Amino acid sequence: MATGSLTVVGTGIRCVSQITFEARTAIEQADKVLTIALDPLMARWLTQLNPTTESLHALYRLGMDRQLIYDAITERVLEAVRQGGRVCFALYGHPGVLVYSSHEALRRARLEGFEARMLPGISAEDCLFADIGFDLAGGGCQSFEANDFLIYRRVFDPRSALILWQFTLVGEALYTREMHSARGLRVLVDYLRRYYPADHSVCVYEAAQYPLAEPTLEYVPLSQLPKARLSAVSTLFVPPHGVAEADPEMLRVLGLS
Ligand SMILES: C[S@@+](CC[C@H](N)C(=O)[O-])C[C@H]1O[C@@H](n2cnc3c(N)ncnc32)[C@H](O)[C@@H]1O
Missing domain, CATH: 3.40.1010.10 (Tetrapyrrole methylase, N-terminal domain)
Known part of the structure; x- marks a missing residue:
């Protein structure tokens, strides 16, 4: 060694x-x-x-x-x-x-x-669970880097919560002073509109970075996302849309019916 x-x-x-x-x-x-x-x-x-x-x-x-x-x-x-x-x-x-x-x-x-x-540390997602008060026991949670989510058309289920990291940097390969890419945001909203209604409430989340500061949770209708107050450290939380139905066959196999 x-x-x-x-x-x-x-x-x-x-x-x-x-x-x-x-x-x-x-x-x-x-x-x-x-x-x-x-x-x-x-x-x-x-x-x-x-x-x-x-x-x-x-x-x-x-x-x-x-x-x-x-x-x-x-x-x-x-x-x-x-x-x-x-x-x-x-x-x-x-x-x-x-x-x-x-x-x-x-x-x-x-x-x-x-x-x-x-060694592990406390991530923005850990803070999000605490501040938004979301428990993935209720339908699970899918977490993607936003560019990866779009480019590879990741398969996801809108009936489970969705977290998109770095969504303000969609389509941005260079290190810039811009807080977000307007074109990238439009592409992201158009894509999400295939799965969620325009008035689906989404949360632009920012965990507090200083001990006495409060986190920022701005809920906006999906279609209004480009007008929200965004920063380089914003993370997007999309609550579930629609209700999943239990599979009767699986319930039977598990002996839970
Ligand atoms: C390069 S990643 C770093 C993530 C970091 N390693 C972590 O564990 O949270 C940067 C992304 O993390 C998220 N992020 C970083 N700081 C955040 C904060 N204060 N609140 C919410 N999300 C944050 C945003 O999605 C941002 O675009």
Whole structure:
């Protein structure tokens, strides 16, 4: 086994207060901490926990292809691991939820013979379940990255809840200052209209990012979604439409009829 190691941790969505005990310990004990904490407060707090903290935020360049940014981040993490010592890569939310660089850095570190692990964190979806008060026991929940959902025409059931991540970035491959792509949103609404009525109430959700702040839940009719207040961290929650019917044959097989 090579000498360096990599631990990827999540810091939660709500600044400082949602980090797990094990993630905090990994940060404190690391020989080098790398972060892409987009929030300056979070970056400052990480630096207080561990003075070796280096922010990779400068790798985000306006107008650059997002994939190239993610590749550069992965490279920087691996470079640090190869130098030896315990490297901790700290990301907001859950570090394994929609984060290309964390999975890729782990995969490549292991290939190169380094010890590498991921610790879970509190994701935006975890906050959503709490703030919206939704329990997937009532019909389940489908969760997709919005571009992936559209491009691959993912098969889904409108009678179960639907969560679309990054829906404000539909059709946007570059890192921009724009809060959302108007064209992409229109395409998304037109597509969803095939499955839901125009007045179906959907929720534009934003989890609170600071301890005393409140989450934002804006319910709008689906057709009015482009007029809602959107940000780069908005997530779309589409409540179920229609009622599923129990399959009598399955009930019989299960002995539940
Ligand atoms: C690159 S992903 C990162 C997700 C993150 N790793 C997590 O565990 O939540 C960015 C997307 O996460 C969602 N997101 C991030 N912060 C959020 C927040 N404060 N409230 C709601 N959704 C959020 C949005 O859908 C956003 O487009």
